[in-house]
Amino acid sequence: MTAAIIDGKAFAAGLRQRVAQHVARLREDHGLVPGLAVVLVGDDPASHVYVRNKGEQTKAAGMNSFEFRLPDDAPESALLERVAALNADPAVHGILVQLPLPKHMDAAKVIDLIDPAKDVDGFHVVNAGKLAVGADGIVPCTPLGCLMLIRDRLGPRLAGLNAVVIGRSNIVGKPMAQLLLRESCTVTVAHSKTRDLPALARSADILVAAVGVPEMVKGDWVKPGAVVIDVGMNRIPKADGSGTRLVGDVAFAEAAAVAGHITPVPGGVGPMTIACLLANTLTAACARAGLPVPAL
Numbered sequence: 326m327t328a329a330i331i332d333g334k335a336f337a338a339g340l341r342q343r344v345a346q347h348v349a350r351l352r353e354d355h356g357l358v359p360g361l362a363v364v365l366v367g368d369d370p371a372s373h374v375y376v377r378n379k380g381e382q383t384k385a386a387g388m389n390s391f392e393f394r395l396p397d398d399a400p401e402s403a404l405l406e407r408v409a410a411l412n413a414d415p416a417v418h419g420i421l422v423q424l425p426l427p428k429h430m431d432a433a434k435v436i437d438l439i440d441p442a443k444d445v446d447g448f449h450v451v452n453a454g455k456l457a458v459g460a461d462g463i464v465p466c467t468p469l470g471c472l473m474l475i476r477d478r479l480g481p482r483l484a485g486l487n488a489v490v491i492g493r494s495n496i497v498g499k500p501m502a503q504l505l506l507r508e509s510c511t512v513t514v515a516h517s518k519t520r521d522l523p524a525l526a527r528s529a530d531i532l533v534a535a536v537g538v539p540e541m542v543k544g545d546w547v548k549p550g551a552v553v554i555d556v557g558m559n560r561i562p563k564a565d566g567s568g569t570r571l572v573g574d575v576a577f578a579e580a581a582a583v584a585g586h587i588t589p590v591p592g593g594v595g596p597m598t599i600a601c602l603l604a605n606t607l608t609a610a611c612a613r614a615g616l617p618v619p620a621l
């Protein structure tokens with residue numbers, strides 16, 4: 326079997342277009358322009374690229390983009406003050422603090438200060454709690470994007486399928502498991518202490534790898550025909566020593582020989598993250614205005 330490749334880049338482009346159409350209607354019918362504020366602390370080169378892309382894609386969708394930068398050695402209080410000001414700003418519907426933060430800052434404390442209604446990352450405990458109890462809230466972008474890609478391949482009815490999520494982070498693994506549970510999948514969350522992970526992975530109709538270990542999931546971990554979603558983004562040295570290349574948590578060629586559907590890295594889950602951020606910002610703006618939240 327050779328898996329069908331899930332083109333996250335194309336799917337994300339379609340989602341951004343649908344968001345832009347809703348944004349245009351919101352402006353025409355209600356004079357409302359959603360606004361997204363992104364706060365970047367420090368000099369991490371990858372974060373700078375992600376934040377620039379977020380700004381460009383926000384504007385391309387017809388929304389207002391506000392960007393704030395703080396130096397690497399800024400005190401935590403400066404970031405907390407910025408978040409408090411954005412909470413109070415009526416032009417801002419979504420707030421995102423780019424992670425990772427410098428070591429002297431406590432990400433949990435910063436996220437805790439974000440107004441949950443503006444927490445377009447869906448990382449606040451209020452939004453995590455809403456997801457856990459099945460209430461409407463803001464869902465973290467990467468797992469939301471993964472679910473959209475899974476649904477696109479398997480249809481809306483995932484009930485009864487076995488899903489294995491490798492990784493238990495608050496940002497991806499746990500919300501991914503909650504989303505699949507909400508779809509009535511039978512969900513197992515695996516982690517570094519899981520016994521016989523290859524056998525567990527082989528039981529999965531849906532296998533999500535979000536562990537941060539380059540090419541850890543081998544071909545013989547994959548059930549024939551499974552949907553394999555690779556959230557990993559790992560830079561490893563090229564074989565000829567001429568720089569680095571990006572690989573996922575899945576050994577792509579091996580897994581693609583067995584799976585039914587598989588996301589590549591790059592071009593799979595990654596582009597969905599920013600597209601879902603735009604969708605969450607639209608959702609937050611509609612919710613605050615008391616307007617129906619569009620189905621995307």
Ligand SMILES: Nc1nc2c(c(=O)[nH]1)N[C@@H](CN(C=O)c1ccc(C(=O)N[C@@H](CCC(=O)O)C(=O)O)cc1)CN2
Nearest residue numbers: 375422423424425446466591592593594595596598599
């Ligand atoms: N506050 C947040 N911080 C971070 C998040 C997040 O969702 N919220 N996620 C990541 C970074 N990230 C967005 O912020 C992000 C990462 C990767 C991509 C992407 O499109 N990746 C491409 C490859 C890019 C490359 O070549 O390096 C792909 O996979 O095709 C988008 C967004 C951590 N921080």
